[in-house]
Each structure stands twice: as structure tokens, then as C-alpha cells.
Amino acid sequence: MTDYQPQPTQPVQPTQPAQPQAPQYPNAQQQSDALQYTQQYAPQYTAQADAPQYNAPQYPNGTPYPPAPQYPTQAQAPMPAAGQPYGMTSLGGWIGTVILSAIPLVGFILLICWAAGMGGAEHQDRRNWALAQIIVQVVAIVLVIIISAASGFSLMEMFDQSQY
Numbered sequence: 001m002t003d004y005q006p007q008p009t010q011p012v013q014p015t016q017p018a019q020p021q022a023p024q025y026p027n028a029q030q031q032s033d034a035l036q037y038t039q040q041y042a043p044q045y046t047a048q049a050d051a052p053q054y055n056a057p058q059y060p061n062g063t064p065y066p067p068a069p070q071y072p073t074q075a076q077a078p079m080p081a082a083g084q085p086y087g088m089t090s091l092g093g094w095i096g097t098v099i100l101s102a103i104p105l106v107g108f109i110l111l112i113c114w115a116a117g118m119g120g121a122e123h124q125d126r127r128n129w130a131l132a133q134i135i136v137q138v139v140a141i142v143l144v145i146i147i148s149a150a151s152g153f154s155l156m157e158m159f160d161q162s163q164y
Helices: 028-045 091-102 106-114 124-163
Strands: none
Touching: 028 091, 028 106, 091 124
């Protein structure tokens, strides 16, 4: 029976040297050893003289580009009161909105006003609701016209055939 003796392995050389982390040393001897190690091996981690240097972009004639313009910041919309979240209409506001929009001619005019944003910037939910209501009403009117026309033509055909 022979004793197993492992073969020494060749150290793998990294393609790029890793930057050492700054560890915490509990005693002065270890800190001194680390300082000596840093002084010995730190030069290989510095930039080489033949490394490319960054040059500011330039025009073809060699003059540098002007700096980017600094624009003022955009004005922010005013924040709502702390008791009510932004864009929320209260329950009473919704009850009034539904009642007013149910009035035949006045309601449609109010829907157009609210959809145009006349309810104020803080009532975006009412604006979106008014837009949806207008779209639904226009689609309903178009469908009624189409169904009425189709029914009218079929009724006319039925009465025309019964006269003969």
C-alpha cells in the first residue's frame, strides 16, 4: 500500500489583478505586514504610462465642444392638502357629479367642461371619468342611429311588400 501524496498545483494567474480590500487588523504587527505588502505590490495596480488618456470631445478644427447648457428645473404642481390625496374627489363630490351629469342637456355640457379640465388640476379622476362618459354616450348614440336605420329599412320593406 502506498501513501497518497498530492502533486503541487500550479497557481492560476488571474487575467486582471484584483484590487485588494482594506481589511481590519487586530494588532500592530499585522498592520505593519499589510503596509509592507502594499508598498511592495501597489505599483502593479497603478495606471500604466501607455494607458489611453481621456480627452474632451473636440470639433474637427481642434476647438473643444462648448459645455452642455444648464436648464432651469421644471415647476412642480402644487401639492394637495394633507387630508385628501392628490386627484381624489370626495364621496359628496361624486354624488353631485352624478346628479348634475344626469340632467339631459346641462349634464352633457358639464361633461364636456370636466373633460376639458375645467374641474381643476386636482380632480384628474373626474376628468378621466367625464372623458369615459362622453365616449360611452357617443358610441351609444351611434349604435342607436345604426339600429334605428336598420330597423326602419326593414319595416319599410315589410310594409312595401304588404301593399302589393
